[in-house]
Amino acid sequence: MTPAVAPTPSAAPGEWRGGQVTERALCVLAPNPSPMTLDGTNTWVLLEPGSSEAVVIDPGPLDEGHLRGVVDSVAAQGARVGLTILTHGHLDHAEGAERFAEFTGAPTRAVGRGHDDLTDGDQITTGGLDLRVVATPGHTSDSMSFALAADHALLTGDTVLGRGTTVVAHPDGELAAYLASLERIAALTGGGDVTSILPGHGPTIPDAKAMVDFYRVHRAERLEQVRQALADGAAQAPDVVQAVVETVYAAVPREVWPAAAQSVRAQLDYLGQPW
Template sequence: MTYRDFPMPAGLRRTVPGGSETGGPEAGGTVAEPAPAKASATVMLLRPGTGTDGLELFVLKRAATMAFAANMLAFPGGGVDPRDADPDVPWAGPDPQEWARRMDTSVEQARELVIAAAREVFEECGVLLAGPDAGSIVADLTDPVWDEERDALLSREQSFAELLIRRNLVLRTDLLSLRAHWITPELQPKRFNTRFFVARLPEGQIADDRSSEATEVLWAAPEQLLAANDAGEHRMLPPTRVMIEQLARAASLDDALRPAERVWPVLPAPVEHDDALWMRAPIDEDGNGLPPTVAARNGDRPQGELPVMTPWTGGPLNERVTCTLCPNPSPMTLEGTNTWILSAPGADEAVVIDPGPLDEEHLQQVLTDVAARGARVGLVLFTHEHWDHAQSLERFGELTGAPLRGNFPGAEPVTDGELFEIGGLRLRTVLTPGHTMASVCFLLEEDGILFTGDTILGRGTTVVAHPDGQLSAYLDTLEKIADLTTGSVTTLAPGHGPVLPDAAATVRQYADHRQERLAQVREATVGQQDRPRSELADLVVAEVYAEVPRNVWPAARQSVLAQLDYLDAGS
């Protein structure tokens, strides 16, 4: 067998392509392409075991507030910093050209990945893989000045190269061994392209628990960690599990520290087992990645071509709700705009939500679908004024003669909590400003379905459309919807992309994403507040959205401007 299937870890089941949590674009909708995978490095730190255990492994339990792998065991590591590519880093051990050969990547990226690995393990647990020369290592880091050095790295007051140069230290790359290369599945909104390294804890140094990203740290034998995972005590992502299994099979500490003979990238892809989502990783029985020609035989499908999900095509949600999908696909609208048709069986009137852009063929198809239900359009509702939802307002009004309701010019306003009883249904208005200040959701009370427009989307996250959209209002809206999910709302029917059956989990994901974004923007603006607003926005986009294609930076810039306004207000 040339693959291994893993159940999707709880908490990741409802995340889908769109890239929002990776720094992907959030422009008036979402992107249909997978989110970019940020280059990153992680280090499995080992030491001799106690008693009969051959070795022990250092792991962190990630904080619940983390957007990626929250509450899971992980190794110290993280994304590369642009300054990690600094060619002035004092270097000992295999040179960047050799590391590039081992990683099958460019010399520049190999340099930044190796430096990122060393920097991250120092930032997160205080272990410094450097010494005065190529044959020695710093043995004593107990002086409080080293905590200050770590803090300066975390605050970006200094780069790792600057630290090493000022301290007259040499990076000991010979203490690192490359073991694996895993890429986060394409269906995840926050993705990493990660090299896994292994290193021995330098004699005299202590791995500590100062990391703000972890709630606890521990040293344990690999077998103990696996047993705890099997018992449900410690959760971990599939690559973490596979790495620990490999360490458990090592004959000795020295064996565990040996580099892999050849490292192939592992990109898991989704498969279904008994209607549940699993991840299929192209690895051999020892957990090693496979050459592309072998990996391509995963379930007789090419690697990377396993369907991320069934493409959204609209259609019936239940006997009262159906979606007519507008054929206006794009990176911002996914498969197109969802036009929702609602009516009870046998009712002679239907409600249409968001008839969409001015596309005559689509509007006629909506009318055909309404007629197929034995009804006519009795009410038209708009979630907001953007063209892909409301451009057809005037024309659809002409075609139907129905009342047009929405909170923007051309439509009759709605009020919070306003109840529409039509077509055998009870549909209640929920004002949800933020994406735009006119954004509205509609709650179908009988079914617990909230029609969200672009406030919450089927994939990714939405833009806070500066200057009209306001982040403070959007955060309040997320709290409002979260409150609804504790009672009447179970399902979200978005304006783009598939239906989201776990409303509560989706809203939590959105809220976590917003807080992470704010933290990134806040960090990027430290010491930069005196810059002109336009220049500052460009700087933040370039740093926070560095891994995002430049053609979507203008859209990302809208969200940055909204967040800068929010931070300026002292929120």
Template sequence: MTNTTDLPGQPRPGAPGGPATARATCVLAPNPSAMSLDGTNTWILAEPGSDLAVVVDPGPLDEAHLANVVATAEAAGKRVALTLLTHGHPDHSDGAARFAELTGTRVRALDPALRLGGEGLGVGDVVTTGGLELHVISTPGHTADSLCFHLPAEGSLLTGDTVLGRGTTVVAHPDGRLGDYLDSLRRLRALAVDEGVEVLLPGHGPVLDDAKGVIEYYLAHRAKRLAQVETAVENGDRTPEDVVAAVYADVDRSLWPAAELSVRAQLDYLEERGLI
């Protein structure tokens, strides 16, 4: 989350929270910060008319928040039947084990260390619960274990931290890798173009209604930053700290530690390709 630049398209007004689509409701965790924006978006997903729900990213280990997620589902006549994780960062996953206790559900994730109940998630998996159909999309780059979830019935996509509702995300070096991240963004752009994905349901920030425009902005932003990093190195900035000061001068200094992670990933990317 390296800046707070407004993105293309039409973000939903106000803070995240409440129904977002016919199948998705957001419960906002009370963990706002420069990195997590308004807080973590915990998503309750259910097919209209079904009494079963899937929860994506229970969020931090906050008893009141976890209880609120359960209560929100129950108020809509839903029983939580499954928990999924987009990735393992604590603001998305620390509450998962406790949430599993509260709901009696399995936790499915790409990283085996985060799974509860045995079954994981893999590229191309289709998760079906109560008539709801979710397609698992591999999107490494922010982290090695990052996933997105596609709801083809309504052309929406849960993006975790791969794409945010406001600003741009960090490539969390060394686990995150820029080459992987660019490939993931291109994969998501293809979903928008070829599969009709229009709505992005991010892990932080508001819902976005121009999936293709946002993803293309992300790609253009990464290309611009990469060119700036290459220029900084050519101008004699050799350490990641020096490159951050040169390239991210437009970003609040409180976010420079996160920017440094992205710079390290950018430097690795350029070095691997013999460009610096």
């Protein structure tokens, strides 16, 4: 298998600051950078030109300055928030949602957490802006993406990131579902419906097809590396997960090893390997 090579991101680490990235999409970057969140959480403000109602995707962490900054960004465009949507329930994306609703008075749509009001294929129209819900479970069971057809863009939350690869957050995340979601996104990019990706972390991806192809090859490579680690003795180790992490993720900074362990558990379950 040819090793996967990640496409060059649209911004290097530390350079991504958000801003207006398509005619309809503005990114307000949350101040929560870390090895797991990259430059911070991308809060997306979507607004149809000339409209007075915006859609906000992922208000982000419970940071009052950030939440008020999102509201101010909408107001600066002569609009108000008409709807808030969550890509999934992880705190770096959703913790601020309740407080954000208090600021805006707008309803929130999501999967779980008392909502369960997003279904695959739903068409969402707010202020003349049209979004289509694309179920993309795997990173988490509740992960959803949103197709912005007018800009040929897909908002992917943590399913596809702007830099590097994502975690299959076992036990809620599940690898078979994640691989199926990548195939689904690949079909959208291959058909030309989606040409760019607006991720939950990191810079925008101008070549959606290349990034999704990279993700698919990368996942196949990782599975093969896990199989080899098991064959080389990790399967007999007292702690199978740790043994695989130390072998397969040796080049990854140790601070992300706990996250890598989640993906390894998902990979071992997928392979039917006890751990």
